[in-house]
Amino acid sequence: MTVDRLLPDQDARDLLDLTRDIADKELARRVDEHERAETYPHGLFATLGEAGLLGLPYPEEYGGGGQPYEVYLQVIEELAARWASVAVATSVHTLACFPVLAYGTPEQRSRWLPDMLAGRLIGGYSLSEPQAGSDAAALTCRADRVEGGYRITGNKAWITHGGIADFYALFARTGDRSISCFLAPGAADGLTFGRPEEKMGLHAVPTTGAHWDGAFLEDERLLGEEGQGLQIAFSALDSGRLGIAACATGLAQAALDEAVSYAKERQTFGRKIIDHQGLGFLLADMAAGVDCARATYLDAARRRDAGLPYSRQASVAKLVATDTAMKVTTDAVQVFGGYGYTREFRVERYMREAKIMQIFEGTNQIQRLVISRHLAK
Numbered sequence: 001m002t003v004d005r006l007l008p009d010q011d012a013r014d015l016l017d018l019t020r021d022i023a024d025k026e027l028a029r030r031v032d033e034h035e036r037a038e039t040y041p042h043g044l045f046a047t048l049g050e051a052g053l054l055g056l057p058y059p060e061e062y063g064g065g066g067q068p069y070e071v072y073l074q075v076i077e078e079l080a081a082r083w084a085s086v087a088v089a090t091s092v093h094t095l096a097c098f099p100v101l102a103y104g105t106p107e108q109r110s111r112w113l114p115d116m117l118a119g120r121l122i123g124g125y126s127l128s129e130p131q132a133g134s135d136a137a138a139l140t141c142r143a144d145r146v147e148g149g150y151r152i153t154g155n156k157a158w159i160t161h162g163g164i165a166d167f168y169a170l171f172a173r174t175g176d177r178s179i180s181c182f183l184a185p186g187a188a189d190g191l192t193f194g195r196p197e198e199k200m201g202l203h204a205v206p207t208t209g210a211h212w213d214g215a216f217l218e219d220e221r222l223l224g225e226e227g228q229g230l231q232i233a234f235s236a237l238d239s240g241r242l243g244i245a246a247c248a249t250g251l252a253q254a255a256l257d258e259a260v261s262y263a264k265e266r267q268t269f270g271r272k273i274i275d276h277q278g279l280g281f282l283l284a285d286m287a288a289g290v291d292c293a294r295a296t297y298l299d300a301a302r303r304r305d306a307g308l309p310y311s312r313q314a315s316v317a318k319l320v321a322t323d324t325a326m327k328v329t330t331d332a333v334q335v336f337g338g339y340g341y342t343r344e345f346r347v348e349r350y351m352r353e354a355k356i357m358q359i360f361e362g363t364n365q366i367q368r369l370v371i372s373r374h375l376a377k
């Protein structure tokens, strides 16, 4: 179903039309093959970059789309409705560009942002470590000061686009009480990546660990000041969480659409299953959940676009949208009955993909922690 969106202007309507066109032609046709074979869709991100979809919320002076977050997130939602892995990777790329724009010097911005925003350089975000996920401040990867730069030593974990990205927003310890952010090249000497994790879902985009063995990063690779790393990481994640909320909403919308189509065809006891009230009400609850998920991320995005604080609303959106995606995709499997439990239909994949959304970019327990801390202020 084409979602009837309230968009701010004709430019945004044209952008959403373009996105749907690309999503139908480039994503929907390739998704099943790559998710089943667990293969990366080489060339696809270049196509998204050429269409201008990889730098949408960034300023036009650096080659970005100059779009409000409200519009960017609806583009992400449309991508996710066709291919969650690609939407998540697009959201993570956008997150990885954030430290350069928000904390980079004018020289760093003009040197790197145009290639990043055009998709000529694809980004990853490397905060997590094997022993430091929710507790990001416990990270141990070190950046030791040496002449002209830093030497990076340690292990990172769970990097979306690991081993494929051209650059990483890397967070490393520059002192006992100091964490800093670096723009690390993907091809640095002394940087190696582990084998892709064998995940439950999001099979088409690899997630890997990374091992830093004294790789050298020049001074110009430091973003912001030494010691500003956690502030950068958390402010980036406020925006990133909205990207995940939009991904979850798109996934839930796709599951709802497939469930409704099936329920209009499948017959039991002499009528379409959608006409059995017990099942019609299940679909109604699914639709209400999807609308709520969309409303929460749009509320947070509009606050962000207006320059208002939005951290609490971003956590609410991530929590509501991803819990909704889990429930709606599980219910979609129920609507399909036994067939829903097979790989013949996409709903089983949607259910597997929804699960990770409750976990990454801050688990939903951590979102509740953020929200309750705001309430306690």
Ligand SMILES: Cc1cc2nc3c(=O)[nH]c(=O)nc-3n(C[C@H](O)[C@H](O)[C@H](O)COP(=O)(O)OP(=O)(O)OC[C@H]3O[C@@H](n4cnc5c(N)ncnc54)[C@H](O)[C@@H]3O)c2cc1C
Pocket: 092, 124, 125, 126, 127, 128, 130, 131, 132, 133, 134, 135, 157, 158, 159, 160, 161, 199, 202, 207, 356, 359, 360, 361, 362, 363, 364, 365, 366, 369
């Ligand atoms: C597919 C995938 C892609 C990912 N991509 C990236 C990426 O690109 N970049 C990146 O940096 N990271 C990435 N991650 C890592 C992800 O963000 C972490 O897995 C996540 O933050 C949770 O950390 P953890 O796995 O160490 O779990 P833990 O922090 O060990 O948490 C375990 C459990 O304890 C709960 N818990 C922990 N602390 C508290 C608390 N204070 N109160 C209540 N409950 C708590 C958690 O909610 C969770 O249920 C990815 C992970 C996956 C699986």
